[in-house]
Amino acid sequence: MAIGNIDYVSLAVFIILFAVFAFLGFYGARFRKGDLKQIEEWSLGGRRLGTILVWFLLGADLFTAYTFIAVPAGVFGSGSLYFFAVPYVAWGFFVALLTMPRLWTVSRNRHYVTAADFVKDRFNSKSLAMAVALTGIVAELPYIALQIVGMEAVLEILLLGLGVSSKVVTELSLVLAFIVLAAFTFTSGLRGAALTGIFKDVLVWLTVITVIIAVPLQIGGFSHAFTVAQSTKKIFETLPPSLYTAYFSLALGSAFALYLYPHAINGSLSSNDKQKLKYSTSLLPIYGIGLALIALFGILVYGVPGALTLIKHTGNAALAVPALISYTMPDWFIGIALSAIFIGGLVPAAIMAIAIANLFARNVVKEINPNMSPRTETALAKWMSTVFKFLALGFVFVVPASYAIQLQLLGGIIISQTLPAVFLALFTEKLEPKSTLAGWAGGIITAVGLAYYRNFVQLHQTSFTTSLYPLFGHFLYMALIALGVNLAITLIGSAIAYALGWRPKSAINKQELEVVIQKAS
Amino acid sequence: MNVYYLAVGITFLIDIILYSVFSVFNKVQPELLGLPFFYWYQILMLVVTTVLMIGASTIKNGEVKGSGNR
Numbered sequence: 001m002a003i004g005n006i007d008y009v010s011l012a013v014f015i016i017l018f019a020v021f022a023f024l025g026f027y028g029a030r031f032r033k034g035d036l037k038q039i040e041e042w043s044l045g046g047r048r049l050g051t052i053l054v055w056f057l058l059g060a061d062l063f064t065a066y067t068f069i070a071v072p073a074g075v076f077g078s079g080s081l082y083f084f085a086v087p088y089v090a091w092g093f094f095v096a097l098l099t100m101p102r103l104w105t106v107s108r109n110r111h112y113v114t115a116a117d118f119v120k121d122r123f124n125s126k127s128l129a130m131a132v133a134l135t136g137i138v139a140e141l142p143y144i145a146l147q148i149v150g151m152e153a154v155l156e157i158l159l160l161g162l163g164v165s166s167k168v169v170t171e172l173s174l175v176l177a178f179i180v181l182a183a184f185t186f187t188s189g190l191r192g193a194a195l196t197g198i199f200k201d202v203l204v205w206l207t208v209i210t211v212i213i214a215v216p217l218q219i220g221g222f223s224h225a226f227t228v229a230q231s232t233k234k235i236f237e238t239l240p241p242s243l244y245t246a247y248f249s250l251a252l253g254s255a256f257a258l259y260l261y262p263h264a265i266n267g268s269l270s271s272n273d274k275q276k277l278k279y280s281t282s283l284l285p286i287y288g289i290g291l292a293l294i295a296l297f298g299i300l301v302y303g304v305p306g307a308l309t310l311i312k313h314t315g316n317a318a319l320a321v322p323a324l325i326s327y328t329m330p331d332w333f334i335g336i337a338l339s340a341i342f343i344g345g346l347v348p349a350a351i352m353a354i355a356i357a358n359l360f361a362r363n364v365v366k367e368i369n370p371n372m373s374p375r376t377e378t379a380l381a382k383w384m385s386t387v388f389k390f391l392a393l394g395f396v397f398v399v400p401a402s403y404a405i406q407l408q409l410l411g412g413i414i415i416s417q418t419l420p421a422v423f424l425a426l427f428t429e430k431l432e433p434k435s436t437l438a439g440w441a442g443g444i445i446t447a448v449g450l451a452y453y454r455n456f457v458q459l460h461q462t463s464f465t466t467s468l469y470p471l472f473g474h475f476l477y478m479a480l481i482a483l484g485v486n487l488a489i490t491l492i493g494s495a496i497a498y499a500l501g502w503r504p505k506s507a508i509n510k511q512e513l514e515v516v517i518q519k520a521s
Numbered sequence: 522m523n524v525y526y527l528a529v530g531i532t533f534l535i536d537i538i539l540y541s542v543f544s545v546f547n548k549v550q551p552e553l554l555g556l557p558f559f560y561w562y563q564i565l566m567l568v569v570t571t572v573l574m575i576g577a578s579t580i581k582n583g584e585v586k587g588s589g590n591r
Contacts, residue, residue, distance in 0.1 A: 080559060080560075083559075083560065083563065086540075086563045086564065086566075086567065087540035087563065087566075089567075090536055090540065090566065090567055090570040091533070091536065091537065091540075093570070093574060094529065094532070094533040094536060094570075094574065097529045097533075097574060097577065097578065098526065098529050098530070098533070216554070216555070221554065221555040222554060222555035222556045223552070223555030224555070226555065226556075226557065237549050237557045237559070238547050238548060238549060238557060238559050239543065239547050239559060241543070241547075244543050247543075248540075248541060251540070252537075275578075275581065278578040279575070279578055281574070281578075282571060282574035282575045282577075282578045283571065283575070285567045285568075285570040285571045285574065286567070286568075286571055288567045288570075289564060289567050289568075292560075292563065292564045292567065293564075296556075296560065
């Protein structure tokens, strides 16, 4: 079956661009050379990346298959509600401006590589640090799986368009891409991800700007697409007032979660200067404009009958963006656009795998076996980054794609529960470790309990479909409700401990959070 | 409390308000190139967000400059 304008020219362009991507990944090892046997060099690029490079890296890191596949699919299916992704990114970067400069400073002073490193010293608590590390790993794995779902959607369209309708070919291509990715992550670490990140950004911007201009011109403007969409269901032109609290709380809750994800923290710590980190972060909402435009692709699809038929035929909304592009753009450009989405998933997957490999090696294994040498730690992190990638890949092959998206939603709710231990602790030492751990546990139990109760008991769903819970008649994002429980336990527990004579024993002094202390050499 | 965090806090609050006044922006008209106001207002606010954030980031004297005890 022919799909739009896909032909062998598209495939050739796609393969050439993938080859360039692979070259840049391996070349990264030579870029701003450092001793890659050290964990700070391998996983943080030696903390030597400047304003522009960190901007590209964080842009490439934070705007993922979630942006290219999940958000447009959400807008396609649920309409204006999914545009919450726009205030979400705006607020997410404000949260980053509040927290990342401090985390960066204390990490520079005390050679931290992960958030759990900080938690361990701040609370003088190994169990809390391990809870934060494990939460990071558990929440991040489905996020990597989501990237793979996005890449799968691209390959599916490309192969279908060429008349190859075989799941085996799709899976083999994915395995091949992952071997290349794992090999260069292993050799180049974060440097490889930073260089390929620039390449990804160029391709993504080229695609977004071209499509957002070309498609409306072709189909008779946005108004045509909106008219068709609105005629199916009245949820596209504006937001139904019953969803105001849902919109607001999804945006705020997701904004809190964004910089608790290990990959976001990893990217921020790679900056070489606190002031430069602030500027790179401030420029990231510009990247959010790209996200907003891609979200609109989910509505533009309604103006392209061929793409609409394909999505309805396959029942897979994840195909919205690839299908839109395939039915409207010339063959060579389809190659560029599809590789942009494909690489758009690969680069974050690499950084995510690096970040959770660090957590696993430093904050889980090293806690159990403290005698591990720094060299062994780095080697372990490198191998684990490979293991985690293939674990996520295996997961996507075994379970339906929709599960990965749902687990990623659940991951967002769970990762929010590390907010008191990581973000609040940057500003106060008065949180008592056991209460914070109890708050974390209470938050996670509430989150999972609400998700289960709402989806399976109340709505009788067979899978996890909504992360909204009606509280006093208003829909609220479960992450915020769980965070409320978490904060209540943490704060009340700490107050009681304080009254009983507990006093903070933080190993970190205030100055270490605020200024880079030059060591006398 | 130092000036930098105060500035980020205030600009964050302004931004939250800009994205919460649904009665102002949850409308179809005025359209821009066929795009309902609901959408283009929020995209435009990303530009405003960037300006607010850069403004807050330029405040450098926010942090204590080595005035600690040691």
